[in-house]
Amino acid sequence: MQYFEILAQTWKLLWKHKVILAFGLLAMLVPGLLGLLMGGSMLFFSVDRFSQFERMMNNNETWFILGWIGFMVIFMLFSFVATGIGWAGVFKGTFEVEKGRQSITFSELWKISTPYFGRVLGVLFLVGLGMMLVFMVPALLGVVTAGLAFLCVLPMMFILIPLSFLAQMFMSLSIASGVADDTDVFTAIRNAWEVTLKNFWPLALMALLLYLVQMAAGLVISIPAWGAQMLFMIPLMSDNVNPEMMFTFFGIFMLVLMPLAFLIQGAVQAYVNSGWMLTYLRLTRSPEAVVPAPNVA
Numbered sequence: 459m460q461y462f463e464i465l466a467q468t469w470k471l472l473w474k475h476k477v478i479l480a481f482g483l484l485a486m487l488v489p490g491l492l493g494l495l496m497g498g499s500m501l502f503f504s505v506d507r508f509s510q511f512e513r514m515m516n517n518n519e520t521w522f523i524l525g526w527i528g529f530m531v532i533f534m535l536f537s538f539v540a541t542g543i544g545w546a547g548v549f550k551g552t553f554e555v556e557k558g559r560q561s562i563t564f565s566e567l568w569k570i571s572t573p574y575f576g577r578v579l580g581v582l583f584l585v586g587l588g589m590m591l592v593f594m595v596p597a598l599l600g601v602v603t604a605g606l607a608f609l610c611v612l613p614m615m616f617i618l619i620p621l622s623f624l625a626q627m628f629m630s631l632s633i634a635s636g637v638a639d640d641t642d643v644f645t646a647i648r649n650a651w652e653v654t655l656k657n658f659w660p661l662a663l664m665a666l667l668l669y670l671v672q673m674a675a676g677l678v679i680s681i682p683a684w685g686a687q688m689l690f691m692i693p694l695m696s697d698n699v700n701p702e703m704m705f706t707f708f709g710i711f712m713l714v715l716m717p718l719a720f721l722i723q724g725a726v727q728a729y730v731n732s733g734w735m736l737t738y739l740r741l742t743r744s745p746e747a748v749v750p751a752p753n754v755a
Contacts, residue, residue: 482728485544
């Protein structure tokens with residue numbers, strides 16, 4: 459498999475068809491908006507308002523906890539739906555362009571990717587549920603045996619990191635199969651499993667390369683975050699700390715960082731998903747079956 463040809467083709471494809479990038483950003487829309495909301499609210503925070511909030515929380519602890527749980531459930535549902543819409547657009551858009559489509563608008567991509575929305579959510583749910591069960595087994599054993607089982611399953615804990623790494627690869631291949639082969643969720647998962655078994659090591663290497671891309675993007679986001687954190691800690695070491703200034707500083711920091719993180723993470727996720735679609739097509743299609751998009755530079 460020509461790894462760097464796929465990576466370069468993915469970059470060229472997204473650069474020309476930025477509407478696919480827009481769907482990648484759509485997948486990160488809900489977390490981005492939440493970050494902006496938190497940052498904006500910090501600008502209006504003060505010591506008095508924080509004390510009022512703390513008293514209200516203590517006086518209505520049950521309602522506060524229920525409200526917080528309800529908010530988190532709604533947030534996760536909206537984020538899950540937005541992720542499904544965004545990923546369906548990225549995978550379908552990449553597939554259409556790779557077939558030879560010269561141009562595509564946002565409304566067109568929305569229309570043709572809508573039928574795959576449920577399939578994407580189905581794959582995300584099933585693979586995510588499987589990984590959650592795998593991670594829960596050591597935790598439950600540890601609780602039941604008062605921590606003794608942790609000593610027995612400790613070697614397994616080191617396997618969970620590469621396992622989650624491979625699960626993301628398998629999930630992406632399943633979505634690619636659902637879109638490219640126009641199959642239901644379970645058929646897509648079976649197809650992805652067959653492709654994985656036949657091409658495990660080439661796929662593992664591609665997964666590593668795409669992971670390095672994500673890690674590099676994470677560093678771009680984390681470096682300014684670390685710098686701002688250091689600036690935030692310096693005033694706290696002083697005897698004359700102005701709490702109002704701290705709230706304002708943190709609010710401005712969130713308002714600046716969250717849009718940056720939203721743009722970078724959305725673009726990188728679009729790149730990764732598009733790369734997995736191209737990888738799946740290279741492994742399952744003959745050159746005659748899928749015509750590469752011409753003149754994408």
